[in-house]
Amino acid sequence: xxxxxxxxxxxxxxxxxxxxxxxxxxxxxxxxxxxxxxxxxxxxxxxxxxxxxxxxxxxxxxxxxxxxxxxxxxxxxxxxxxxxxxxxxxxxxxxxxxxxxxxxxxxxxxxxxxxxxxxxxxxxxxxxxxxxxxxxxxxxxxxxxxxxxxxxxxxxxxxxxxxxxxxxxxxxxxxxxxxxxxxxxxxxxxxxxxxxxxxxxxxxxxxxxxxxxxxxxxxxxxxxxxxxxxxxxxxxxxxxxxxxxxxxxxxxxx
Amino acid sequence: xxxxxxxxxxxxxxxxxxxxxxxxxxxxxxxxxxxxxxxxxxxxxxxxxxxxxxxxxxxxxxxxxxxxxxxxxxxxxxxxxxxxxxxxxxxxxxxxxxxxxxxxxxxxxxxxxxxxxxxxxxxxxxxxxxxxxxxxxxxxxxxxxxxxxxxxxxxxxxxxxxxxxxxxxxxxxxxxxxxxxxxxxxxxxxxxxxxxxxxxxxxxxxxxxxxxxxxxxxxxxxxxxxxxxxxxxxxxxxxxxxxxxxxxxxxxxxxxxxxxxxxxxxxxxxxxxxxxxxxxxxxxxxxxxxxxxxxxxxxxxxxxxxxxxxxxxxxxxxxxxx
Numbered sequence: 102x103x104x105x106x107x108x109x110x111x112x113x114x115x116x117x118x119x120x121x122x123x124x125x126x127x128x129x130x131x132x133x134x135x136x137x138x139x140x141x142x143x144x145x146x147x148x149x150x151x152x153x154x155x156x157x158x159x160x161x162x163x164x165x166x167x168x169x170x171x172x173x174x175x176x177x178x179x180x181x182x183x184x185x186x187x188x189x190x191x192x193x194x195x196x197x198x199x200x201x202x203x204x205x206x207x208x209x210x211x212x213x214x215x216x217x218x219x220x221x222x223x224x225x226x227x228x229x230x231x232x233x234x235x236x237x238x239x240x241x242x243x244x245x246x247x248x249x250x251x252x253x254x255x256x257x258x259x260x261x262x263x264x265x266x267x268x269x270x271x272x273x274x275x276x277x278x279x280x281x282x283x284x285x286x287x288x289x290x291x292x293x294x295x296x297x298x299x300x301x302x303x304x305x306x307x308x309x310x311x312x313x314x315x316x317x318x319x320x321x322x323x324x325x326x327x328x329x330x331x332x333x334x335x336x337x338x339x340x341x342x343x344x345x346x347x348x349x350x351x352x353x354x355x
Numbered sequence: 356x357x358x359x360x361x362x363x364x365x366x367x368x369x370x371x372x373x374x375x376x377x378x379x380x381x382x383x384x385x386x387x388x389x390x391x392x393x394x395x396x397x398x399x400x401x402x403x404x405x406x407x408x409x410x411x412x413x414x415x416x417x418x419x420x421x422x423x424x425x426x427x428x429x430x431x432x433x434x435x436x437x438x439x440x441x442x443x444x445x446x447x448x449x450x451x452x453x454x455x456x457x458x459x460x461x462x463x464x465x466x467x468x469x470x471x472x473x474x475x476x477x478x479x480x481x482x483x484x485x486x487x488x489x490x491x492x493x494x495x496x497x498x499x500x501x502x503x504x505x506x507x508x509x510x511x512x513x514x515x516x517x518x519x520x521x522x523x524x525x526x527x528x529x530x531x532x533x534x535x536x537x538x539x540x541x542x543x544x545x546x547x548x549x550x551x552x553x554x555x556x557x558x559x560x561x562x563x564x565x566x567x568x569x570x571x572x573x574x575x576x577x578x579x580x581x582x583x584x585x586x587x588x589x590x591x592x593x594x595x596x597x598x599x600x601x602x603x604x605x606x607x608x609x610x611x612x613x614x615x616x617x618x619x620x621x622x623x624x625x626x627x628x629x630x631x632x633x634x635x636x637x638x639x640x641x642x643x644x645x646x647x648x649x650x651x652x653x654x655x656x657x658x659x660x661x662x663x664x665x666x667x668x669x670x671x672x673x674x675x676x677x
Contacts, residue, residue, distance in 0.1 A: 151546060177548035185546075191539035193603075193651060194532075201529075202536045206548035208529040212557070215528030216521050222528065223356040229529070269548055 103128050104305055105273055110149055110159035119145045120329040123159070127273070131305045132295070134320030136313075136340075138349055142329040143309045144186060147275055150307075151183050152176040164272065178206050182271035184262045186278045186309075192251035196242055196261055199250050200233040203268035233268060239301070240264040240294075256287045260294070267302060274298075276308040280315050288312055292319050317341070325349065374512050381508060391508065395576060397616045398511035399569050402518045404596045404608040406565035409522055411594065412602030412651075413531065414558040415538025416466065417474040420481030421566055421593045426585035427484060428454040428567025429574035430494055433502045436575065443505045443575065447514070450571030451564045457484075458563020459556060466555040481590055488582045499581035506576035514572060518565050523605055525561065534558050535603070599640060600648050607649030 103126045110123040120142040127133055135143050148154045150161060155170040162168070168179055182203075191199050208229065210221045237243045240260045245253060250261055259279060266274055279295070280288045292315055299306055310316045316323060317337040325333040325340060327349040333340060340346055377394070380386040386394070407421045432450030435441045441449070465476050494500050525531045536544040537551045545551055574580045592615070600611030618636075622629035640648075652658070 153542075172550075173542075173545040174548050174550045177546060183546055185543065189540050189543035189546075191536050191543065193539055194535060198532060198535075202532050202544065202549065203547045205529050205533045210529070212525065212528065212530050215530060216524045218359060218524065220356065223359070225529075265547065 104131070104164060105150075105307075106162040107150065108160050108162070110146070110156045110161070112145060112149060112154055113157045118329055120149070120156075120326075123149075123326070123329075123331060125307075125324065127305050127307065129272075129305060130299065130303060132299055132319060132321050133305075133307045134316040134323040135307060135309045135326065136311070136316055136323060137326040141326045143326060144277060145329075146326070147183065147277055147309065150176075150275060151181060174206070177269050177271075180270065180272040181275065182266035182269040182273075183275040184259075184266050184277055184279060186281065188258050188262055190250040190258055190262060190265070193249060195247050196237065196250050196253065197230070197233055197246040199261060199265050200236055200268045201229055203265050204229045204233065207270070236264050236268050239298075255282060256290075259283070259291070263294070263298070267298065267304075271304060273305045273307065276306060276310075278309055278311065280310055280312045283312075285314075288315055291315065295319050370512075370516055374509070377512075378508060392576075393617060393620055395506065395508060395511045397613050398515040399573050399576065400593070400596065400612045400616050401515050401609050402565055402569040402572070403593045404600070404612040405519055405522050405605050406562040406569070407593050408597045408600075408602065408605060408608045409525065409534070410558050410562045411597050412604070412608075413526055413538060414534040414555055415602075416555055416559070417470065418477040418559070419474050419587070419590050419594065420461075420477035420479075420484070421562070422585040422587070422589035423481030423484035424454045424458055424563040424566035425570035425573065425589070426488060426582065427457055427563075428570030429580050429585070430488055430500065430570075431567065432571030433500055433574045433580065434494060436505070437500075437502060443510070446575075447510075447568055447571040450574075451567040454567025454570065455560050455564030458566075459560040462556045462559035462563075466552060466559060478587065478590070481587060485582045485585060495581075497582060499579055500574075501579050502574045502577070504575060504578040506572050511572055511576070514568060518568065519605060519609070522561075522565070526605070530554065530557065538603075595637070598647055599637070601646060601650045601652070603651035604647065604649035604653055606654040607647055607652075610648055 105125065105127040107123060107125040111121045112119050123146055135146065137143050145154065149156050152168075152171055152173040152175065160167055160169040163179055163181060166179065168176060191202065208225055210219075210225050214222045234243060234246065237246055240263070242257060242261060242264065245257070250258065253261060263276070263279065276295070280291055283291060295306060295308070296319060298304070308316075308320070320337060323335065323337055323340045324331055325343070325346050332345045332349060333343045335343070377386070381391045403421060403425060407418070410416050410418055428450035431453035432446040435449040436443060436446035461480050465473065465480065468476055488494065489497050526535070533544070533549045533554045536547070536549055537554060541551050577584075596612040596615050597608055599615065600607030600609070618633055619629060622632055625632065
């Protein structure tokens with residue numbers, strides 16, 4: 102059974118067809134890349150998969166369950182998590198609290214228990230703190246746990262965003278341009294990190310990226326979109342040679 | 356967990372001591388009845404401030420109708436205690452529950468809005484509440500409603516401490532973190548599994564509940580309530596104390612509320628000039644500390660220890676230099 106099946110997703114904003122007939126099948130532990138020129142509709146596809154937009158037609162099936170059109174926070178509970186193109190951390194919260202927030206939907210104590218400070222509150226809070234610290238350790242952020250997330254350097258903010266998404270315990274992780282603004286050295290580290298979390302957490306990853314070295318380096322399959330339509334799909338080597346892709350990126354030869 | 360109970364015990368001891376000292380001073384007229392009334396008013400305003408801070412400072416939703424909920428609590432408590440002859444505690448709780456319930460009803464449609472739109476709608480609802488009360492003959496309408504003065508110092512003191520403690524507990528919990536995440540970035544919060552609307556309604560309902568309690572205390576403190584006590588300006592006063600203290604700092608709200616409640620009385624000797632000094636103080640404050648007195652920081656034992664150590668450290672260095 103495939104993990105994610107998106108069938109003929111189409112979304113229109115007024116008269117504009119932003120994405121049409123987008124179809125995607127992903128299995129467990131797959132690592133796919135989604136590329137395309139600026140404005141091709143990549144982030145719109147992400148927004149449909151995470152419930153920010155509801156597709157005009159088509160449906161999304163995740164783990165055998167139809168999740169088309171449900172709210173973003175419900176999508177997260179179904180085990181899909183994401184990061185954002187322009188980092189969206191909780192700036193005025195500590196690094197640790199940023200990660201802790203992802204545990205909210207898994208928390209089992211009620212507000213009354215928190216106010217009356219019943220044992221379950223302490224048990225759960227201790228467990229959340231411990232698990233959050235473990236995730237921070239994986240991302241080498243444990244020493245900065247108490248710092249405001251806005252004070253972290255750029256690369257670490259990107260890492261924290263991935264850590265926060267993983268704390269929501271997803272089966273599918275969507276990364277929206279994780280390497281944006283990184284230098285080649287940081288991109289190399291990110292590639293190793295992406296491979297590592299895929300193995301360590303046993304999850305599938307779908308990523309949008311403009312950095313071709315990263316996409317060609319880590320992804321098993323690549324989907325290319327242009328003007329909202331899939332123009333090519335295949336392994337990195339196939340994509341590199343595909344004339345349509347070259348045309349979309351470099352323009353037609355006259 | 357053990358640590359918590361130790362802290363709780365120490366807290367109860369300290370606050371009992373503070374209460375006994377203040378109460379002794381009031382009994383022996385060191386603090387005269389006039390000053391005692393200011394202290395009680397400060398307590399009531401603190402309940403209003405910290406409850407509004409939960410919505411405004413922690414959840415980040417600008418609402419301008421808090422006095423309306425205070426009015427609901429005041430009138431509901433007054434009706435229960437005068438017309439039904441119920442005990443004071445029952446009346447207060449009834450005021451809180453009535454206000455919390457109506458707060459939830461109003462919150463459900465209104466909290467779908469954001470920012471300025473939310474502010475204007477809550478302002479309008481505050482006015483609606485007053486107009487409704489103005490037109491109910493049963494509770495005196497615009498003529499007002501006479502209430503037995505049952506609020507004594509111990510009532511205000513206990514409820515102020517309880518409100519602070521409960522709201523502080525909420526903030527420290529997973530629910531509170533979810534509320535703060537909405538303030539920081541609602542889209543990201545939703546992507547992390549937070550049902551933003553649910554938490555907004557939750558914060559709004561809790562805040563209305565405590566505003567209702569404060570209203571009940573106020574009604575039985577004032578002895579006579581009219582709808583225009585709870586007008587828009589009262590809401591603005593509460594917002595001012597939250598903003599000045601620091602949105603997202605409960606201890607900041609306590610300090611700011613104390614100052615703001617005391618200032619008009621303290622500056623009384625300056626007669627008309629106080630109405631100039633007070634706004635100027637506000638302007639200076641906002642110019643040089645726009646995040647409020649405390650920002651999002653809190654006063655805590657740990658913080659005081661750290662500060663003391665830092666001070667000591669500095670002193671030590673100076674000594675060495677000398």
